[in-house]
Amino acid sequence: MTLQLPSIAEAKAQAASLRQDLARQGTEIGHARALELVAHQHGFRDWNAFHAAIGNRPPADWTPGGRVQGSYLSQPFRATVVAATMLGDGWFRLSLELDEAVDVVSFESFSNFRKRVHCVVGPSGRTRERTSDGQPHVVLDR
Known part of the structure:
Protein backbone atom coordinates (compact mmCIF):
# COMPACT_ATOMS: atom_id res chain seq x y z
CA MET A 1 0.00 0.00 0.00
CA THR A 2 1.40 3.40 -1.03
CA LEU A 3 0.49 6.34 1.14
CA GLN A 4 0.19 9.67 -0.63
CA LEU A 5 2.24 12.41 0.96
CA PRO A 6 0.54 15.71 1.70
CA SER A 7 1.56 18.92 -0.05
CA ILE A 8 3.80 21.28 1.91
CA ALA A 9 0.81 23.52 2.61
CA GLU A 10 -1.16 20.53 3.91
CA ALA A 11 1.79 19.40 6.08
CA LYS A 12 2.08 22.90 7.55
CA ALA A 13 -1.65 22.89 8.24
CA GLN A 14 -1.24 19.52 10.00
CA ALA A 15 1.52 21.06 12.15
CA ALA A 16 -0.67 24.04 13.04
CA SER A 17 -3.54 21.71 13.96
CA LEU A 18 -1.20 19.57 16.08
CA ARG A 19 0.00 22.66 17.95
CA GLN A 20 -3.59 23.73 18.64
CA ASP A 21 -4.59 20.24 19.81
CA LEU A 22 -1.60 20.00 22.14
CA ALA A 23 -2.19 23.53 23.47
CA ARG A 24 -5.79 22.60 24.34
CA GLN A 25 -4.34 19.68 26.33
CA GLY A 26 -1.93 22.00 28.14
CA THR A 27 1.24 21.25 26.15
CA GLU A 28 2.73 24.21 24.30
CA ILE A 29 5.20 23.48 21.46
CA GLY A 30 6.78 25.73 18.86
CA HIS A 31 6.07 25.67 15.14
CA ALA A 32 9.43 24.05 14.32
CA ARG A 33 8.78 21.21 16.79
CA ALA A 34 5.31 20.67 15.33
CA LEU A 35 6.82 20.42 11.83
CA GLU A 36 9.33 17.84 13.09
CA LEU A 37 6.54 15.79 14.71
CA VAL A 38 4.48 15.84 11.50
CA ALA A 39 7.56 14.65 9.57
CA HIS A 40 8.00 11.79 12.05
CA GLN A 41 4.31 10.85 11.70
CA HIS A 42 4.92 10.40 7.97
CA GLY A 43 8.02 8.27 8.56
CA PHE A 44 10.77 10.84 7.93
CA ARG A 45 13.74 11.57 10.19
CA ASP A 46 13.14 15.35 10.21
CA TRP A 47 11.30 18.21 8.53
CA ASN A 48 14.08 18.84 6.00
CA ALA A 49 13.92 15.28 4.68
CA PHE A 50 10.12 15.41 4.61
CA HIS A 51 10.13 18.78 2.83
CA ALA A 52 12.54 17.47 0.19
CA ALA A 53 10.36 14.40 -0.41
CA ILE A 54 7.22 16.45 -0.77
CA GLY A 55 8.53 19.34 -2.86
CA ASN A 56 6.21 22.21 -3.71
CA ARG A 57 3.83 20.16 -5.78
CA PRO A 58 0.10 20.49 -6.12
CA PRO A 59 -2.23 17.98 -4.53
Whole structure:
Protein backbone atom coordinates (compact mmCIF):
# COMPACT_ATOMS: atom_id res chain seq x y z
CA MET A 1 0.00 0.00 0.00
CA THR A 2 1.40 3.40 -1.03
CA LEU A 3 0.49 6.34 1.14
CA GLN A 4 0.19 9.67 -0.63
CA LEU A 5 2.24 12.41 0.96
CA PRO A 6 0.54 15.71 1.70
CA SER A 7 1.56 18.92 -0.05
CA ILE A 8 3.80 21.28 1.91
CA ALA A 9 0.81 23.52 2.61
CA GLU A 10 -1.16 20.53 3.91
CA ALA A 11 1.79 19.40 6.08
CA LYS A 12 2.08 22.90 7.55
CA ALA A 13 -1.65 22.89 8.24
CA GLN A 14 -1.24 19.52 10.00
CA ALA A 15 1.52 21.06 12.15
CA ALA A 16 -0.67 24.04 13.04
CA SER A 17 -3.54 21.71 13.96
CA LEU A 18 -1.20 19.57 16.08
CA ARG A 19 0.00 22.66 17.95
CA GLN A 20 -3.59 23.73 18.64
CA ASP A 21 -4.59 20.24 19.81
CA LEU A 22 -1.60 20.00 22.14
CA ALA A 23 -2.19 23.53 23.47
CA ARG A 24 -5.79 22.60 24.34
CA GLN A 25 -4.34 19.68 26.33
CA GLY A 26 -1.93 22.00 28.14
CA THR A 27 1.24 21.25 26.15
CA GLU A 28 2.73 24.21 24.30
CA ILE A 29 5.20 23.48 21.46
CA GLY A 30 6.78 25.73 18.86
CA HIS A 31 6.07 25.67 15.14
CA ALA A 32 9.43 24.05 14.32
CA ARG A 33 8.78 21.21 16.79
CA ALA A 34 5.31 20.67 15.33
CA LEU A 35 6.82 20.42 11.83
CA GLU A 36 9.33 17.84 13.09
CA LEU A 37 6.54 15.79 14.71
CA VAL A 38 4.48 15.84 11.50
CA ALA A 39 7.56 14.65 9.57
CA HIS A 40 8.00 11.79 12.05
CA GLN A 41 4.31 10.85 11.70
CA HIS A 42 4.92 10.40 7.97
CA GLY A 43 8.02 8.27 8.56
CA PHE A 44 10.77 10.84 7.93
CA ARG A 45 13.74 11.57 10.19
CA ASP A 46 13.14 15.35 10.21
CA TRP A 47 11.30 18.21 8.53
CA ASN A 48 14.08 18.84 6.00
CA ALA A 49 13.92 15.28 4.68
CA PHE A 50 10.12 15.41 4.61
CA HIS A 51 10.13 18.78 2.83
CA ALA A 52 12.54 17.47 0.19
CA ALA A 53 10.36 14.40 -0.41
CA ILE A 54 7.22 16.45 -0.77
CA GLY A 55 8.53 19.34 -2.86
CA ASN A 56 6.21 22.21 -3.71
CA ARG A 57 3.83 20.16 -5.78
CA PRO A 58 0.10 20.49 -6.12
CA PRO A 59 -2.23 17.98 -4.53
CA ALA A 60 -2.52 14.90 -6.77
CA ASP A 61 -5.92 15.88 -8.17
CA TRP A 62 -4.60 19.36 -9.10
CA THR A 63 -2.17 17.96 -11.68
CA PRO A 64 -2.96 17.74 -15.41
CA GLY A 65 -5.49 14.98 -15.97
CA GLY A 66 -6.68 15.18 -12.36
CA ARG A 67 -10.37 15.39 -11.57
CA VAL A 68 -11.79 18.14 -9.36
CA GLN A 69 -15.17 19.35 -8.31
CA GLY A 70 -16.43 22.40 -6.52
CA SER A 71 -18.17 25.64 -7.39
CA TYR A 72 -17.46 28.37 -9.92
CA LEU A 73 -19.30 31.63 -9.34
CA SER A 74 -21.41 29.68 -6.80
CA GLN A 75 -22.44 27.07 -9.38
CA PRO A 76 -21.39 23.43 -8.91
CA PHE A 77 -19.05 21.83 -11.42
CA ARG A 78 -16.90 18.79 -12.13
CA ALA A 79 -13.81 19.25 -14.26
CA THR A 80 -10.53 17.89 -15.56
CA VAL A 81 -7.35 19.82 -14.77
CA VAL A 82 -5.77 20.81 -18.09
CA ALA A 83 -2.75 22.70 -16.69
CA ALA A 84 -1.25 23.49 -13.27
CA THR A 85 1.53 25.95 -12.50
CA MET A 86 3.04 26.49 -9.05
CA LEU A 87 3.09 30.16 -8.08
CA GLY A 88 4.26 30.02 -4.48
CA ASP A 89 3.74 28.38 -1.13
CA GLY A 90 0.59 26.37 -1.80
CA TRP A 91 -0.76 28.63 -4.58
CA PHE A 92 -1.36 27.25 -8.08
CA ARG A 93 -2.68 28.56 -11.38
CA LEU A 94 -5.09 25.97 -12.76
CA SER A 95 -6.83 25.61 -16.09
CA LEU A 96 -9.98 23.55 -15.78
CA GLU A 97 -12.09 21.96 -18.52
CA LEU A 98 -15.61 21.78 -17.10
CA ASP A 99 -17.67 18.67 -17.83
CA GLU A 100 -20.70 20.90 -18.43
CA ALA A 101 -20.65 24.59 -19.30
CA VAL A 102 -21.54 27.00 -16.49
CA ASP A 103 -23.57 30.18 -17.04
CA VAL A 104 -21.46 33.00 -15.60
CA VAL A 105 -24.22 35.62 -15.83
CA SER A 106 -26.94 35.84 -13.20
CA PHE A 107 -29.17 38.16 -15.29
CA GLU A 108 -32.30 36.27 -16.48
CA SER A 109 -32.42 37.74 -20.02
CA PHE A 110 -28.79 37.04 -20.86
CA SER A 111 -26.47 34.04 -20.64
CA ASN A 112 -22.77 33.49 -21.13
CA PHE A 113 -21.66 29.90 -20.77
CA ARG A 114 -18.09 28.97 -19.91
CA LYS A 115 -16.54 25.54 -20.41
CA ARG A 116 -12.89 26.44 -19.62
CA VAL A 117 -11.92 28.24 -16.42
CA HIS A 118 -8.53 29.67 -15.41
CA CYS A 119 -8.01 30.41 -11.73
CA VAL A 120 -5.41 30.83 -9.00
CA VAL A 121 -6.22 28.79 -5.91
CA GLY A 122 -4.49 28.63 -2.56
CA PRO A 123 -3.88 25.77 -0.14
CA SER A 124 -7.54 25.78 0.90
CA GLY A 125 -8.69 25.37 -2.72
CA ARG A 126 -10.21 28.87 -2.89
CA THR A 127 -9.45 31.89 -5.03
CA ARG A 128 -8.67 35.29 -3.52
CA GLU A 129 -10.98 36.89 -6.08
CA ARG A 130 -14.54 37.21 -4.86
CA THR A 131 -17.93 38.01 -6.28
CA SER A 132 -19.85 41.11 -5.20
CA ASP A 133 -21.53 39.05 -2.44
CA GLY A 134 -18.14 37.99 -1.02
CA GLN A 135 -18.00 34.41 -2.33
CA PRO A 136 -14.72 33.15 -3.84
CA HIS A 137 -14.87 32.81 -7.65
CA VAL A 138 -13.69 29.18 -7.40
CA VAL A 139 -13.96 26.77 -4.48
CA LEU A 140 -12.48 23.31 -4.99
CA ASP A 141 -13.77 20.54 -2.73
CA ARG A 142 -10.90 19.02 -0.72
